[in-house]
Amino acid sequence: MAARLISSSTDGFFQKLPVLLPLYTTSDTNTTNTKSKAADVISDDVAFARVLAFYLPSSAQQPLQAIHDMSRLSLHPDVLAHTVDAETNHPKLRPFNTFGQENKNDPLWTTTGWKALKAIYQENGLISVAYDTTNQEWNRRVHQFALEHAYICTGALTGCPMGMSDGAAKLLQGHLDKPDGNQPGLNKVINEAYRRLISNDPKEAWTAGQWMTERSGGSDVSGTETYARRLRDSELAEESRKGRVHDAHGMPLGPWCINGFKWFSSATDSDMTMMLAQTDSGLSLFYAPTRRHVPSIGNAPPASELNGIRIQRLKDKLGTKSLPTAELELKGVRAYLIGEEGRGVKEISAILNMTRLYTAHAGVGYWARGLQVCRAHARVRKVRGGLLQDNPAHLRWMASETVKYTAATHFAFFGIAMYGAMEQDPEKVVRSTKASALIPSTKDELAILLRLLTPVMKSQITLGSVAGLRESMECLGGVGYCENNEDGGLMNISRVFRDALSGPIWEGTVSVMAEDVVRVLTDKRIGGGKVIQTVYAPWVRRILTVCRPTFSNEIELVLVRLTALENMVKVVDKEQILFQGRELLQHLEWVTCAVLLMFDACTDRDEIAIEIARRWARSHPMSPTAFQPPDGANWPEISKMDKRIFLGSSGMESGKATAKL
Template identity: 55%
Template sequence: MANVSRASSSTEGFFQLFPTIEKQYTSPSRPSDFATPREAQRLSDDPILARILHQYLPVQAREQVGASVHKLSRRVLQPSVLHHAVEAETDVPTLHPLTTFGEVNKTDPLRTCAGWKALKDICVEEGTVSIAYDKTKTDFNRRVAQFGIIHVWTPAAAMTMCPMSMTDGAATLLSRHLADPDGDQPGRHAVFAETYSRLVSQDPRQSWTSGQWMTERTGGSDVSGTETLARRLTQGEITEDERLGLDQDILGQPLGPWRIDGFKWFSSATDSEIAVLLARTSRGISAFLIPMRRRVRGRVMRGEGEFNDDVTELNGIRIQRLKDKLGTKGLPTAELEIKGARGWLIGQEGKGIKEISAILNITRIHAAAGSVSYWSRGLAVCRAFSKVRKARGRLLYDHPQHVLWMATETVKYWAAAQFSFFGIALLGCNEQSWEAVAKNTASETLIPRDPAHREALLRLLTPVIKAQVSVASVNGLRECIECLGGVGYCENNEDGGIMNIAKLYRDTLANTIWEGTASVMAEDVGRVIKDKRIAGGNVIEAIFGSWVTAALQNCRGLFKEECEVVEERLQALIAIAESSSAEKLEYHGRDLLTHIEAISCAVLLLHDASTDGDEVASHIASRYVWSHAVPHSRYQRKQISWQDNASIDRRIFLGVSFRPERQNGKL
């Protein structure tokens, strides 16, 4: 009798093995293995992170920092953390603007789920902000350590890193004003000191987060049209607030002597304890710190005659509505009406845009770093999926075309990760010193020793990193979605949401807009190039060019032709900068971003590979140069057989320690 085929059903037929997401970073077990990146690179699913930590951290710090990253690489995959992330995505913030009888709800109009709150606590516990401000750590780059944690944590954080990034920026801003006297704002010094200590706390019971309220209806990144107004309160108004019991924040500290009124059209982290915002005074746009809430004394009694001092309400802020966004679902983003909020002037009146730049530089780095961390998780899912999914009778990793595709994406990801962490390393070096954090590391020939040179280089590269890495990560995650086919296109919140690349894609899209689009970043780069205060208006040749030339000196032994290619691309960029007017640079702004990105990433990958001659790192560096940095020139890449290339592809995408496992089954 002939065999009769059986139809599949919900319980019978093909069932694919569930992909196993590997640990992103694994720290070597022997102290001697920290001398080189080889062992951590072999053990880790994300080997570029291991190489980056090795490049920027001295040997004595790698074990300490690596242990924290190792531990978190396991925590982010725990079912409880994955559950929190799914809950934050699906049980979204809600607004309850009125009380039962229709009065304005000033007490608790915004409600977020337990998962969101739990993830914020983990952010604090893991030091996503505090590590950068721990002044007891002086012998390694605290920013690299901080963003090593962030790189592992962000894909599981369900956008809680948005308030953390703004908290980081606010902490940097306030740190510059901790020594300011009260002046005509009695109590400001104490308020700033207490606020700063809570922003950088690693204790969830004490920590605060900060909002950043800049965006108005007149224009996103263009704050020149700010319609929010601020004025000094009269003594009579201050006395009246004291009489009404509306003169203290939630800690019992005095509220500031400024009154702020206006409307903010897009305000993330609405559940934060404080906010930094811009408002216009009689002397121009100024920066202010406002507490989100204030005490309400004498309004409510607890028992007969006993006043409840714990009652608080919003500090002259009314949440108009929550934004319905493409992504970032768990993040409470709102339109805010500010009417009679009391706050403190930060720095000088009329200098608000200059003050706020301290936050923007930090948050732009966060935007890039967060984007590339999402990309890392997307590729991790692709690796895991490729090891268990079959097509036409073979596992995906046995299809050379598939592996070449994913290897090409991995090359792009390595470049973006190196570019982001170079900006991070420059930031940390500027905050500490070259001698403290770069000397005696693999990066001492990469990071300029001169502080003015480093400052100018970071000023030029920050908008490029923000624009290019954010956009590249979106494109990379789109490729990851395609890698999974229909699975990638679905909102997979089952199994802890570990397979939900669609969510990563939606959330990453926000970073291409937040803190300025690529066009805004391109305009910023054009201004830097023409700014006479920076290297006399010659930043491309004098600062960027000299950095490229110096860094490539250590690469010529292994990558002679690649170095020549990069130098020719550099000369083309210098010629454009020298011959173009400000108007022409603006017109070709996005081309400038691409030039600077290609040169920078090539230099960073070549430099990294030259430190130890690692085979995979060398192939990736060479591939990037020939694919992305080649100008219209005479150079032609050396040709090798596709079979040899395919062998290299597998090591790039799946790792040097991967061993195929033959499995039976059918698609």
């Protein structure tokens, strides 16, 4: 009888460690090794590669090479060591010094890995390339977000402060040439902050916070209880006597004083912040450095302290553990008013539009890592004597997930490409690409389409990424459920899943995004209050005409859903549309993704791209009345039943039971 093989902790079966391939490989690499070049000519993320070929001209080798390099840097063991450090050594609060006094100097500790990952972000131009106006040959935003796509999971949430920094730079860019007015030093401060925000030198580059959320209600800023007032001359003189004249970098402090409490502030370690506060004229926007200069004692080196900011406590979150998120008490924060007093929400919208784009794209980036791991796992995992990559049931499942991811990737980069075209000359950055017939040629149509679809992207892509990463975790079995920080943490899908869960919540929940879309649909200033009929539907039909020779049957399915959408928005009652808000988001996502996938497939008639477009178009077929509530205007009664279903016998209103239907 043959001896049995008995396993131990070091002997027996060990699965071969999956090797993740770089997400993107350019066909024109700088490598001189012929053998390695021949073995390294395929991008692991096909959807990502097609997006780049779609929105960037073939002559744009500079950004393509940079994306190629970033795809490899993100997998480098030395960089991954920083990721593991940031993810396992979380930020800590040190509120007091040795003798119990308030620590105003350095109360927040973040790991070396976190700082290193931010520096990599900056020195590789993940913000600066978007503001490099010397480049007019390609879409700078596509270039920027493609670098982000390759780096986002390795970057361990550094994309959050970078997104807010990008938004702050965009906002301040609109104020660069404005005079000081009655705020001495304002122009100098704005120009310096802008320069640092877009710098690719980590020694000079800044990150920015975005402080809006208060205990009174998350995305609803109308209840803001933080107040700002203009300091009197006598008060400014007293501040000067105390040495409170400059920020930590020698720039003048603003003439406003802010007091209040911010309940949820991400990127607490940033160098500056944009925050909302009430004034006598209403909600206003302010710029504030997070640190100010304090007079040195004797021969001590120059010192600084927090600018009237006290970190109350750090948030203990389900995910985004490496990101310092805090509750902040504000007492005497010196700041500058940005824009008109009482117009803060309009001003900060520049940041919100940017961060929502970042959040949508983050969902795609997280999802990409999940499938990247799944592909690597399937190539080496043995099941019943064969590899998982040859298992029909597994392949069917993963193909379905890849179709969803591909749709989301095209949707996200469509928004990014439109945003970039808006910033540059649409004619110059679009006409030499495969997307020339897809992206509207006029900035008016571009702006309306982008305004309509941005909240749809933010909500639906983040929701899809959460579901997609759960599937990726299951793909690895028990390993997928574990916190795997060995081997650079590349197999730690559970960490990415936890981080992705923040997406549908941050920068406005899904319901808030639905309300925003309804706001667009009913705003008379946007497409005459009929944006679906005047802008969106004509765009869809125009693109479908190009696709008809290849997708005649699928186009009919899309037109059925487009008709359903048109019927839905004919409803005059805004409240009825809000009642169906989440369905509206689903509808816009499905139609838009169908159009994008079919148009992409038609550019080169790639067999796989055609099949992906067909599978998406055939998923969830709808009738023209699918999005109409039963009995037409009877939706209030349906809503009452919804309440009874959800709350049961506890569904009380004003002390009385809900009325019977």
